[in-house]
Amino acid sequence: MDKGMEVRISPQMSVMDKLKILGEAAKYDVSCSSSGSSRKNDGQGIGNTVAAGLCHSFAADGRCVSLLKILFTNECIYDCRYCINRCSNDVPRASFTPDEVCELTMEFYRRNYIEGLFLSSGILYSPNYTMELICETVHKLRTVHRFQGYIHIKAIPGADPLLIQRAGYLADRMSVNLEMATAEGLRAMAPNKHRKNILKPMRQIQNGIVENKNELTLYRHAPHFCEAGQSTQMVIGALPESDYQIMSVAENLYDKFSLKRVYYSAFVNVNEDKELPALAGGPPLLREHRLYQADWLLRFYDFKVDELLTAERPNFNTAIDPKADWAVRHLELFPVEINRADYRLLLRIPGVGVKSARRIVSARRFGSLTFEDLKKIGVVLKRALYFITCNGRMMYPTKIEENYIVRNLTYQNQMGRGEKLPFMADGTIYQQMSLFPQMIS
Amino acid sequence: MEEKYLICEDSLEGIFTGIYEAYALREGHAHVHIQIGEEDNYRLFATYLHILPDPVKTGKVAQTLLKRLGESAYHWLCRAAASCYLDKGEAVYKAVVDAITDGSGGRVMENLRNSYVQRTFELARYTANEAHFETEFIRFQELEQGILFSRIGPRNNVIPFIMPHFADRLCPENFMIYDENRELFGVHPAKQEWYLVSAQGTVKPEQFQYSEKEEAYQELFKAFHETIGIKERENRRLQRQMCAYRYQDYMVEFNKK
Numbered sequence: 001m002d003k004g005m006e007v008r009i010s011p012q013m014s015v016m017d018k019l020k021i022l023g024e025a026a027k028y029d030v031s032c033s034s035s036g037s038s039r040k041n042d043g044q045g046i047g048n049t050v051a052a053g054l055c056h057s058f059a060a061d062g063r064c065v066s067l068l069k070i071l072f073t074n075e076c077i078y079d080c081r082y083c084i085n086r087c088s089n090d091v092p093r094a095s096f097t098p099d100e101v102c103e104l105t106m107e108f109y110r111r112n113y114i115e116g117l118f119l120s121s122g123i124l125y126s127p128n129y130t131m132e133l134i135c136e137t138v139h140k141l142r143t144v145h146r147f148q149g150y151i152h153i154k155a156i157p158g159a160d161p162l163l164i165q166r167a168g169y170l171a172d173r174m175s176v177n178l179e180m181a182t183a184e185g186l187r188a189m190a191p192n193k194h195r196k197n198i199l200k201p202m203r204q205i206q207n208g209i210v211e212n213k214n215e216l217t218l219y220r221h222a223p224h225f226c227e228a229g230q231s232t233q234m235v236i237g238a239l240p241e242s243d244y245q246i247m248s249v250a251e252n253l254y255d256k257f258s259l260k261r262v263y264y265s266a267f268v269n270v271n272e273d274k275e276l277p278a279l280a281g282g283p284p285l286l287r288e289h290r291l292y293q294a295d296w297l298l299r300f301y302d303f304k305v306d307e308l309l310t311a312e313r314p315n316f317n318t319a320i321d322p323k324a325d326w327a328v329r330h331l332e333l334f335p336v337e338i339n340r341a342d343y344r345l346l347l348r349i350p351g352v353g354v355k356s357a358r359r360i361v362s363a364r365r366f367g368s369l370t371f372e373d374l375k376k377i378g379v380v381l382k383r384a385l386y387f388i389t390c391n392g393r394m395m396y397p398t399k400i401e402e403n404y405i406v407r408n409l410t411y412q413n414q415m416g417r418g419e420k421l422p423f424m425a426d427g428t429i430y431q432q433m434s435l436f437p438q439m440i441s
Numbered sequence: 442m443e444e445k446y447l448i449c450e451d452s453l454e455g456i457f458t459g460i461y462e463a464y465a466l467r468e469g470h471a472h473v474h475i476q477i478g479e480e481d482n483y484r485l486f487a488t489y490l491h492i493l494p495d496p497v498k499t500g501k502v503a504q505t506l507l508k509r510l511g512e513s514a515y516h517w518l519c520r521a522a523a524s525c526y527l528d529k530g531e532a533v534y535k536a537v538v539d540a541i542t543d544g545s546g547g548r549v550m551e552n553l554r555n556s557y558v559q560r561t562f563e564l565a566r567y568t569a570n571e572a573h574f575e576t577e578f579i580r581f582q583e584l585e586q587g588i589l590f591s592r593i594g595p596r597n598n599v600i601p602f603i604m605p606h607f608a609d610r611l612c613p614e615n616f617m618i619y620d621e622n623r624e625l626f627g628v629h630p631a632k633q634e635w636y637l638v639s640a641q642g643t644v645k646p647e648q649f650q651y652s653e654k655e656e657a658y659q660e661l662f663k664a665f666h667e668t669i670g671i672k673e674r675e676n677r678r679l680q681r682q683m684c685a686y687r688y689q690d691y692m693v694e695f696n697k698k
Binding site: 016020023024026041043046048050054055056058059060061062065068069104108110111113268282283366369373376377 | 551576583589591654664682
């Protein structure tokens, strides 16, 4: 790196102080997965990648720590309302040098603290300048240190397509944050960002991946371009968008931009901005949870958004999960006979996941399955029992009737025996549950 | 007919030798059982045979299983045999017998209607899950000569299943993983094949000296781990659910051992 690239920040700051500031600054970025890439070590350096990804630790908020997630710098010329690093905020600023990032990554990786590097950045001087800094750093890590672990790079909207392309050949995954579900929302929240500038690099990366696939079929040793695909994230609950709007955007991103993941981030009013909601009950975690559940239904359970939500029913039921909610509204399809139903229908039964459905399909070739077998296979019977028969019999005599089933499913929740929600410590969820009787009437 | 109990050692060799001997009896399998470790409540009208692990017989059984059941099923059986539950011997033995007699062969692990297969499946899954968690949560510490060292306390014998992962990943490093509960070392010399060493009281990991830089990196990671959590979302219960205390005990960022 030449002198022209020197950064503004006091170079005498210790790596520890920088790590604290730049880790703190990066923590609101949700994506931390290390999946989608499978690469053996070539014997020349350190590292490999595992298709399913590995979580190396869990932070105090219960989120996984898989990558060394840092900003290169938290200097930023933009002034996005929701962002802690906006230029109008008076927060301590710092910047790493490429060498510091490389050393931290290598030493953490050797000790099995992390699965790789997640490098994002505030906008220093210009998008191009910033993107170049990121590329420089990662290039050094890949070539000088011969690091073969996972690297996630944030594409800076507005950066030169050539720089984005260069980054794509160094990274396993790239992401461009959509930030807000609607273009109007983005305009209101981030005056310096434009939807167009976000979608452009997203499209470029998508095309890059497709071209790379073609190259790889011709030349097996061609360099990989974003092997683990690309992801994005949206802030939830800062603006009055409905779940239907958000999920429709997500579905579009999966279908039209071939994204690997869309992340949803419950809004935290870090700047105490008066124009943004105060959210007295804390970040909308339950809503975020329901969106993720629905996201899984889109990606692995062959659901479409229009099956889950409609313009008339634009938000998810807080009391039961989207899959059970869908099932109780389609009772004409149930009960399903476990020993005969096809795989797609098995997947639609509440309490049956992808693994259980696969095991059912392969195990029933050996003979018919009983409820006892299903339990061993991993089916959650207390949820599934309203929707299934084994050899023509239900587990218990139950009514196949919407209110009855919903009452039973939520009764289990209230007793703490039902759906396992990832948060309940403060009891706010219980309050929301008690609103439920008014909602179904 | 009289029941026969083959008392085998708690190891893969022990179980495979047991299976070999059970077939060698040629008395069918309904009344033959494999038991791991001594019986503490002997039954009347039953014969107890002590089986010593034998590398040749183990090899023959392994060969046969690989040939008849295929690699995937074979690995399931190995993982079950590494379990901490002692009924594993009987489960694996009977699952093998059923796989070979009912013709399910390589698809044996799909036959989840069979109670022995169910049990083998459960045990193997437990080992596999624990091995997976250990690959995530192992923390290496750098010793004086740049050797990486990690201490773990798993319930199942997971070292043989996690060594290949680290041998590939940390190919240019010298490293070793120490299982406290079994006093077993997995050792990987840089760019060479890994192997297992049973320590049995001869090596004392407490006396290892750490390199100068080690503490600094531990402090850096602790600081990073602390800053990455979002205060407004704090959820210790979820943290514990995802990463149990028994793993946290060995992890630097949780500041214990």
